[in-house]
Amino acid sequence: MLGKTKKLHFVGIGGIGMSGIAELLLNYGYKITGSDLLKTPITARLEEIGAEIQYSHNSSNIRNNIDVVVKSSAVTNSNIEIRTAIEKNIPVIRRAEMLCEIMRMKLGICISGTHGKTTTTSMTGMILTEAGFLPTLVIGGVLKNFDSNAVLGKSKYIVVEADEYDRSFLSLTPTIAGICNIEEEHVDCYPTMKDLEKAFLQFANAVPFFGLIVACIDDPVVKQIYPEFEKRICTYGLDNNAMVRAENIIFDNFDSTYDLQYLGKKLGTIHLSLPGIHNIQNSLLAASIALELEIPFEDIRNGLEKFTGVYRRFEKKGYVNDILVYDDYAHHPTEVRKTLEAIKEGSDRRIITVFQPHLFTRTKMFYRKFAEALIISDVLIINDIYPAREEPIEGITGKLISDVVHDLHHRNVYFIKNRKDIPLKLLHITISGDLVITMGAGNIFEVSEEFVRLLEKQTATQSQKNNV
Numbered sequence: 001m002l003g004k005t006k007k008l009h010f011v012g013i014g015g016i017g018m019s020g021i022a023e024l025l026l027n028y029g030y031k032i033t034g035s036d037l038l039k040t041p042i043t044a045r046l047e048e049i050g051a052e053i054q055y056s057h058n059s060s061n062i063r064n065n066i067d068v069v070v071k072s073s074a075v076t077n078s079n080i081e082i083r084t085a086i087e088k089n090i091p092v093i094r095r096a097e098m099l100c101e102i103m104r105m106k107l108g109i110c111i112s113g114t115h116g117k118t119t120t121t122s123m124t125g126m127i128l129t130e131a132g133f134l135p136t137l138v139i140g141g142v143l144k145n146f147d148s149n150a151v152l153g154k155s156k157y158i159v160v161e162a163d164e165y166d167r168s169f170l171s172l173t174p175t176i177a178g179i180c181n182i183e184e185e186h187v188d189c190y191p192t193m194k195d196l197e198k199a200f201l202q203f204a205n206a207v208p209f210f211g212l213i214v215a216c217i218d219d220p221v222v223k224q225i226y227p228e229f230e231k232r233i234c235t236y237g238l239d240n241n242a243m244v245r246a247e248n249i250i251f252d253n254f255d256s257t258y259d260l261q262y263l264g265k266k267l268g269t270i271h272l273s274l275p276g277i278h279n280i281q282n283s284l285l286a287a288s289i290a291l292e293l294e295i296p297f298e299d300i301r302n303g304l305e306k307f308t309g310v311y312r313r314f315e316k317k318g319y320v321n322d323i324l325v326y327d328d329y330a331h332h333p334t335e336v337r338k339t340l341e342a343i344k345e346g347s348d349r350r351i352i353t354v355f356q357p358h359l360f361t362r363t364k365m366f367y368r369k370f371a372e373a374l375i376i377s378d379v380l381i382i383n384d385i386y387p388a389r390e391e392p393i394e395g396i397t398g399k400l401i402s403d404v405v406h407d408l409h410h411r412n413v414y415f416i417k418n419r420k421d422i423p424l425k426l427l428h429i430t431i432s433g434d435l436v437i438t439m440g441a442g443n444i445f446e447v448s449e450e451f452v453r454l455l456e457k458q459t460a461t462q463s464q465k466n467n468v
Contacts, residue, residue, distance in 0.1 A: 005067040006366060008433060010034035012072035012083045016165065017095050020138045021070070021148035024102060027052050027152040035061045045148075059084040066090055070098050073166040074389040096168035097159060099138060103173050106136060106158035109289060110172050112203055113180025113216075114164070115335050117284045119274075120180055121161040123286035128157060131295045135159050137138040140215065141310040141329070162197070162203065165189060167196060169203050176292065177204045183334055188361055197225055205230045209228045211449050214288045215461065217242055221345055231417050232418040238277070244288045246270075246276040246280050254282055254314075254346045260287060260297070262368060265284030267297040270306050274314065276342030314339060316359040318452035320459055322432040327448045331358040331441035334370035339439070349435040354375035354422055354447055356440030357385045357401060361395040368395075371404035379412040379429060380405060383419050386442025421441070423450040 013034025019042045022032050031341040035058070036043060043053050054061050054183045062069065062084040066138050069085040069092045077083070085092050111121040118141040125137040126145060133327050136153040140161040142386040143149065144299075164167035165186050182200050187275070190196040204213045213233055217223045218237035226233070236244040254275040260267045270282055283304050290300045309315065319325070330336045336355070343351055355374055357363040362384050374380055382402040402415040424465075426447075428434060438448040 004086045007031040007033070007066050008068045009066045009081075009085075010064060010070045011035055011057070011079060013051070014038065014040050014138050015072045015074065016042070018045060018072045019043070019103065021039060021095060022046055023049065023148065023150040024136070024138065026128045026151055032063070033063075033066070057081050060086060062090065062202050066086070066095075070091065070095060073168060084393045085461055091269055094171070096163075096166075096171040100171045100173060102138075102162065105160055107156045108172065108174045109157065109176045109178070109447070110162040110174035110203075111159070111160045111178040111180070111285070112162040112164060112169055112200065113178075114178040114183040114185050115332060115338070116278060117161045117163070118310055118329075119313055120178065120282040120285050121159055121281065123283055123304060123307055124289050124306045125159045127286055127290045127295060127300055128159065128293075129292070130303035130306065132300040133293070134246065135408055139310070141312060143310055144274075144308040145306065157263065164199060167199055170199060170206075172203075172206075174207050175211045176212070176214065176289055177207050178289060179222055180203060180216055180285060181199065181219040182225075182281065183332070183418070184363075185332060197221065197420050201228055207231045214285055214290050214292070216285065218281060229244070234288050236288045236382070237281060244284050244291065246284055247426055249277075249280060251275060251345050260300070268301055270301055272309070274309065275346045276304075276338055278342070303352035310332045317448040318455065320452060323430055323455060324435045325448050325452050326435065326437040328437060328439050329441055329447045330439045331362070333366050333373045336370065336439060337373035337376065340373065340417055343435065343437070344376060347433070347435060349433055350378045351376070352379040352381070352426065352430060352434055354383065354426070354433045354438045354444060356383040356419070356438070356442050356444035358396050358441040359388055360385055360390050363398070363400065364396045366394055367400040370401045371408060374401070374410055375410045376406055378413070381422055381425065382413065382415045383422065383440075383444060386418045386444070388441060388442065416463070417449060422447045423454050426451045427454050
């Protein structure tokens with residue numbers, strides 16, 4: 001611990017990005033307080049390891065002995081705690097700025113992109129851990145291998161998820177900058193696609209002269225801005241011109257296998273316990289970073305094989321009466337489509353998708369694209385919008401998506417406004433052999449958990465009747 005700064009207060013400490021940084025700072029020896037509206041497993045973990053958390057936003061939470069206040073991107077300056085901190089002349093900084101301060105002490109590996117950041121950051125962390133690099137990790141999801149979204153390592157390496165929302169990733173100082181893909185998103189921050197492209201270019205070109213940009217040339221936008229990269233580049237993907245490539249891809253159920261090639265030479269075979277081309281591409285970015293760090297192929301292979309996934313990323317929630325239940329964080333049309341296509345490739349089960357749109361602005365912009373992606377499902381349930389940080393927009397509801405699905409001649413679609421009504425509906429429409437998946441960045445995962453409980457209760461009741 002340096003200097004006299006000893007106590008930090010986090011406004012919105014339960015957020016996945018905020019909680020990771022808070023945990024790191026607790027491990028560094030700082031005193032951490034925080035506030036949020038709800039107690040969750042994430043806040044409970046922070047309390048277990050020493051954080052003091054209040055479950056309300058109140059001026060009294062900003063005590064005179066607090067040295068710095070950290071706020072999430074979702075918290076505005078109108079928040080009572082932020083206003084109080086400003087009145088008391090306590091410095092207020094954004095989460096991204098705090099992450100940047102932590103990165104000053106390390107060699108930064110930053111993973112960006114519209115989709116796949118969390119999985120790719122986690123894969124990279126697993127490979128470096130397997131190779132004995134002992135990295136610090138800050139991830140936008142809870143990595144199952146560590147049961148945490150933050151790991152304090154002992155080496156000079158830090159692997160972080162670089163979020164483009166609110167231009168946060170432009171505060172970071174990457175030595176290696178990875179770009180999974182670039183697609184229209186966060187229209188409240190980027191009014192035009194050109195604005196988004198410029199931000200990714202600024203992020204990538206921030207690497208030092210001895211650094212590296214790792215970019216997926218399968219992505220059309222990345223390929224388009226490729227000539228404007230100013231630093232050394234490693235390309236990856238399925239494209240024949242990629243420096244790091246996957247060949248001889250095989251999908252078996254929900255596993256994937258491929259041969260890893262580097263500069264035209266086969267290094268060996270990679271096995272992933274994940275489905276879909278998109279996850280192969282994610283693993284290629286992680287492998288590209290490992291090759292830059294001269295990590296042997298055996299450690300790359302073993303790290304990826306040992307990767308058990310991230311909570312809420314195609315997470316298996318249960319298997320009852322030959323009904324498989326999964327949950328996924330997909331909240332953009334491309335993510336929805338890729339996940340459902342991966343399920344189709346790996347299984348011939350009937351797919352029942354429960355989708356909860358996330359944000360009014362995103363739904364307004366993409367409701368037709370959501371519908372076009374979701375019709376891959378055999379049966380579809382649309383919940384109403386999870387608002388997160390946004391105020392309602394008149395006329396924008398989840399029903400917009402279900403109406404378009406109807407217009408596309410898909411008849412097995414239901415709009416169910418109340419999320420709590422969905423598990424019982426699933427119990428009535430599912431049959432043995434189905435696969436149910438809940439999708440969205442809000443609280444739709446609770447539906448999958450409650451549905452599994454109902455299935456288990458139904459099975460237990462039937463078993464008791466049979467034994468009478």
